[in-house]
Amino acid sequence: MRKIGLILVFFSLIYCSPKGPVTYSSPMVGKTKSDLIKEKGTAQKVKIFGSDEALIYVVREAYFGRIKEIKPETKPKQIVEIEHIYYVNSLGKIYKYQVWKKKIKPNQNKSAEKQ
Numbered sequence: 001m002r003k004i005g006l007i008l009v010f011f012s013l014i015y016c017s018p019k020g021p022v023t024y025s026s027p028m029v030g031k032t033k034s035d036l037i038k039e040k041g042t043a044q045k046v047k048i049f050g051s052d053e054a055l056i057y058v059v060r061e062a063y064f065g066r067i068k069e070i071k072p073e074t075k076p077k078q079i080v081e082i083e084h085i086y087y088v089n090s091l092g093k094i095y096k097y098q099v100w101k102k103k104i105k106p107n108q109n110k111s112a113e114k115q
Contacts (some may be wrong), residue, residue, distance in 0.1 A: 021085055026097035035090045045083075051090035056083050060104070079104040 028036055036055060037043075043055035062076035081104050087096040 020096035021100040023084070023096060023098050026086075026094075028086060028094050029097055031094055033088045033094065036086055036094060039051075040084075044085075053088050055086045055088060057086075058083055 028039070033055070034065045040057055044058045045056035047054040047056065059082045059108040061080045063076060063078045063080070064070055067074065069108050079099065081102045083100040083102070085100065086094050087098075
């Protein structure tokens with residue numbers, strides 16, 4: 001009976017975890033779009049939603065696990081693309097900050113490097 005309870009808790013944690021962007025607090029919330037650009041530079045992606053826009057800064061991280069030396073031919077165990085999303089309203093003020101982590105498949109990584 002106890003095992004069944006642990007299995008149910010495990011599956012509920014997996015299925016209830018967020019599948020998209022997660023909202024966080026940021027010192028940039030409340031500041032202007034120009035303040036953001038001064039601090040972070042130009043965004044890699046911009047999406048427009050009516051009079052609002054989302055400035056997206058993309059970072060890729062590679063995880064190699066426990067190895068003593070990383071050589072150029074060493075392939076990472078996992079690659080994660082992290083999008084830092086800043087939402088700007090029509091007045092030019094940042095009102096929300098979200099982070100979205102996406103796992104990148106090895107064949108997606110090769111096609112992105114060719115571009």
